[in-house]
Amino acid sequence: MLQQTSGGGGGGSIMALNVFKFCTFLRALGSIMIFLVLGVIGLTYYVIVVQNYGPALFNGGVDSFVAFLVLLLFHAFLVMLVWSYFSTILTDPGGVPQTWRPTTDEEEGGIVDPLVDTAAGLGINRDETQKTRFCRKCNQFKPPRSHHCSVCRRCILKMDHHCVWVVNCVGALNYKYFLLFLLCLFPVAVLHIS
Numbered sequence: 001m002l003q004q005t006s007g008g009g010g011g012g013s014i015m016a017l018n019v020f021k022f023c024t025f026l027r028a029l030g031s032i033m034i035f036l037v038l039g040v041i042g043l044t045y046y047v048i049v050v051q052n053y054g055p056a057l058f059n060g061g062v063d064s065f066v067a068f069l070v071l072l073l074f075h076a077f078l079v080m081l082v083w084s085y086f087s088t089i090l091t092d093p094g095g096v097p098q099t100w101r102p103t104t105d106e107e108e109g110g111i112v113d114p115l116v117d118t119a120a121g122l123g124i125n126r127d128e129t130q131k132t133r134f135c136r137k138c139n140q141f142k143p144p145r146s147h148h149c150s151v152c153r154r155c156i157l158k159m160d161h162h163c164v165w166v167v168n169c170v171g172a173l174n175y176k177y178f179l180l181f182l183l184c185l186f187p188v189a190v191l192h193i194s
Helices: 019-056 061-090 175-193
Strands: 002-006 013-017 133-135 140-142 147-149 154-156 161-163 168-170
Touching: 019 061, 019 175, 061 168, 061 175
Parallel strands: none
Antiparallel strands: 002 013, 133 140, 147 154, 161 168
């Protein structure tokens, strides 16, 4: 949705694009993206195993040994890639509980929460001006580093981003699987290119 606002004086107009209207489209795109990723993985498997290194196993000599090593590495990374991909999809990113409320320390008068205040245990001084935030869309309090996802329609703890490739938010509970997915993707892509 484009909005036109008229500024004072010059009569100029500023056009603003409402990007949140695409959130419904991103929800519908989800299963298509999973099939697209699985198709790319299948194509990569066909090119590496069936076309290139599979037939080289029967050549004998050094070519056979190199093909065996490449196929062994490829299958190991492929298993880790598929496992981490589906773990990222199926693991809840960590939503803010509906009953979460910031607790106050009566002696110090500040907010203390074991889920939030991990910096205090490490000896790091937290910013004293940090206020408890309230999500107007969820109508609930939200801890620091949590954000509302317009696609998932809820607040996510330590939200990094909503990834259309994994059809899920990347948050506190599935961030490690997402990083493993990216790390395993690189060697598979290198083997595909070579």
